[in-house]
Amino acid sequence: MKxxxxxxxxxxxxxxxxxxxxxxLLQGGERSLPNQADYGDAHVQRLRLIRGLIEVGGLTVAASQRVIEAIDSDKPLAETFEIAQQTVSDELDQSSLDPAALSRIDELLSGWHYHSTNPGRLAAARVLTAFEAVGQHDERGWFKRYAEAALLAAEADVDELETRHGREAQAETVVIGTVLGDALFAALRRAAQEHVSSLRFSTPLTPENSAETVEDRS
Amino acid sequence: MKxxxxxxxxxxxxxxxxxxxxxxLLQGGERSLPNQADYGDAHVQRLRLIRGLIEVGGLTVAASQRVIEAIDSDKPLAETFEIAQQTVSDELDQSSLDPAALSRIDELLSGWHYHSTNPGRLAAARVLTAFEAVGQHDERGWFKRYAEAALLAAEADVDELETRHGREAQAETVVIGTVLGDALFAALRRAAQEHVSSLRFSTPLTPENSAETVEDRS
Structure with missing residues (x-):
């Protein structure tokens, strides 16, 4: 196609x-005439992937390029996974983080097996420090319950991955799951917050006189 | 202090x-001399909040301003919550989204009570469309399990909120929980993914010959 x-x-x-x-980010088309290039289904697929990563996942062009190169490479899946995790994480140097916060994260996640360089471990310690710097505290197991929820999500991720066959399909699922999984969870948490607060508070945390509720729409 | x-x-x-x-974003200090201003504890607190929102939460200056104004206002908590949710969400117009994807999200979250304009509902439909556009599918309840995990996190959010007293403290927790909660969960999911995949795969999804694992550090 043109x-x-x-x-x-x-x-x-x-x-x-x-x-x-x-x-x-995208390969050029095959030259059919000196001034015309031809594009195929592979271009359609790739363009949809780029669009998802950038528009929905919020990646930069450079970041998308990194993960797409990883999909196209013949790197082992473990390495593709590591590249995807790093691409969606801020680059943090362990020495710039509060050692006490790192210890608390390791204690919170005790029994979990991960490397000390795991970008999530470092980012979680940074969030903990930021929470405490603004006087927030954890009275009812906030962090622990987030860790339990994260474990459920990660188990769902890996279960899905196991249904994919072949390195390329698995690499694509790893990248998409890493990038879009953040967006999906954040979105569902916002709907869940409205639901839970509407059950819990006499004045629900929902806009007054605002749009119809989903349940009202029938 | 100076x-x-x-x-x-x-x-x-x-x-x-x-x-x-x-x-x-931050109020100026009190003029003590023509060329000198004096800052107090309130400035320290506010600066830590700004730093957390921008550096850890990834908000822009304009977005931080919106949520800080909401904390300082006397708006009802419900409205502050709505502002926080909107600030961390892309602005999506329901008419630009695939109606089938919206229906599937409502079906997935059936029993939850939320408005049709909830930014999470709209964002989740967009992610679903992007997932499917790249040929991803949900064989083992991926989305349903994410929804269950999101419900756990939202319950933890609201439980913590209930321990805070007074409108300002609650408004701050709503804003911080909304902004930093995304970062915390994303971080913990990365650690959990490494943990789960290391249990599940003979070649774990972890860098080979890389840094020591946390468990090895004892």
Whole structure:
């Protein structure tokens, strides 16, 4: 198909497609005529992936490039996973973090098996420090319950991964699950917060006189 | 205290403090001499909050301003909560989303009580569409299990909120929990993914010959 058709099939504007090709995120089409290139299904698939990573996952172009290169490589799955985790995490140096916060995270996650360089371990310690710096405290097991919820999500991630066959399909699921999983969970937590607070408070944490509730829509 | 002392107490550089004051995020100090201003504990607290929201929560200056204004206002808690949720969510128009994806989210969350405009509902539908556009599918209840995990986290959020007394303390917890809760969960999920995959795979999803594991450190 021509580029105009590719744009139509994916909803990505032609100018944006050209930008992705120049940036090296998307391979150029096959030259059919000196001034015309031909695009196939692989381009459609790849463009949808780029779009999901950037528009929904919030990755930068450079970050998308890193994870896409990892999918296309023949790196072992473990390494692809590590690249995906690092790409979605701020780069933190363990020496810049409060050792007491790191110890508390390790204590909170005791029994879990992870490397001391796991980007989640470092990021969790940083959040803990920030929570405490603003006078927040954990009276009813807030952090522990988040850890339990995170374990459920990670088990769901790995269960899904086990249903995929072949290195490339698994690498794609690892990358998409890592990037879009954050967005999915954050979204569901916001719906859950409204639900739980509406059950719990006499004045629910929902906008007054606002839109209809989903249950009212029947 | 003078600005240099405020900088020392919070770890925020003087130039950054001046920027926050110019941007309206932080109140200026009380003039003690024509060329000198005096800062108090309230400035220290506020600066730590700004730092947590921006550096750890990843908010922009404008977004931080919105949620800080909401904390300082006398708006009902429900409205502060709504502002916090909107601030951390992309602005999505329901009409731009796939109605089938919205229905599937409502079905997934059936029994939950939330408004049709809940930013989490809309964002979850967008993620679902992006997942499917890249050929991902849900074979072992991936989304349902994420919803269950999100419910646990939201219950922990509301339980903590109930231990706070007074509108300002509750508003601060709502804002911090909304902004930093995303970062905390994402971090813990990364540690959990390494843990679960190390149990599940013969070649664990962890870097080979890499750093020591936390358990090895004893």
């Amino acid at each position: 580029m105009a058709k590719l744009s139509e099939a994916t909803g990505v504007p032609v100018a944006t497609i050209k930008f992705y090709i120049r940036a090296g | 600005m240099a002392k405020l900088s020392e107490a919070t770890g925020v550089p003087v130039a950054t403090i001046k920027f926050y004051i110019r941007a309206g």
